Amino acid sequence: MKECLLCSAPLKLVKFKCAEGHVCKVCYEKVSLNFTQTIKTNTKEELLARLENEPTDAFEISRKVNQLILFDDNQQQLCLPNHKKYTKENLKPEFYPFSSILDCQVVEEQVEKIVKKKKQTLGTIKVVITFAGKQPVTRDIWLIPNLIDNTSMAYKTMRSLAESIIKEIDQSRNAAA
Ligand SMILES: [Zn+2]
Incomplete structure (x- = not known):
């Protein structure tokens, strides 16, 4: 067999x-x-x-934002699946307790550019999360890794996903407080 x-x-x-x-x-x-x-x-x-x-006990998903970040409210842990597409580096899935979240913010880079004689604003979006540890750990979730038109639908969709991540993380921090 x-x-x-x-x-x-x-x-x-x-x-x-x-x-x-x-x-x-x-x-x-x-x-x-x-x-x-x-x-x-x-x-x-x-x-x-x-x-x-x-983690020692099986992770159970209570909440999630797409496959970008997963939350287990019972065990007060979150999981970063770290799909290569969103991390820009090769990382295994990682688990962090809610209580270790130090900071979390949306970071947008904006660049003005002339495209076909028209001024356009291009941007990138990432969510930066900092976790406490012996050394604080910073993780980026890249939603828009390459500059694109910041009035495009894709940009707006990812901007609102970034907001959702912040909202869910805040909820986790409050639960841990
Ligand atoms: Zn087996």
């Missing part, structure tokens, strides 16, 4: 494919962060790293 790539349990009917084999349901729940991430293209090494990074 086939075995789970991660815990070597015999695989039953329900199994999940990753790049190097199959994973049992128990492991899948952990490495997919409660079914929020796919594992199809992940290697055994990457999945084991996710398992190590896993």
Whole structure:
């Protein structure tokens, strides 16, 4: 019988494919962060790293803003899935207690540019969160990483997502206070 790539349990009917084999349901729940991430293209090494990074109790999503940030209100923890698309760097999913949130703000860069003889304002948007620790940790969630027209629909949509993240984080900080 086939075995789970991660815990070597015999695989039953329900199994999940990753790049190097199959994973049992128990492991899948952990490495997919409660079914929020796919594992199809992940290697055994990457999945084991996710398992190590896993909080002691399973993370349960009470609130979230898309797949940008997840909150567990019971355990008062948040998860940054750290999808590469939004981090500009290669980070594993990370977990932080609500009580460690020091600061959180939307940072917009604005640049004026002449495009087709018309003055346009281009911008980028990121949410910067600072967590307490031995050394404070700063994480960026890039919503608009490359300059685009700040009157465009995409920009406005991401601007309001950024506001949602701030609102949800504030709610978490109040809950921890
Ligand atoms: Zn397993």
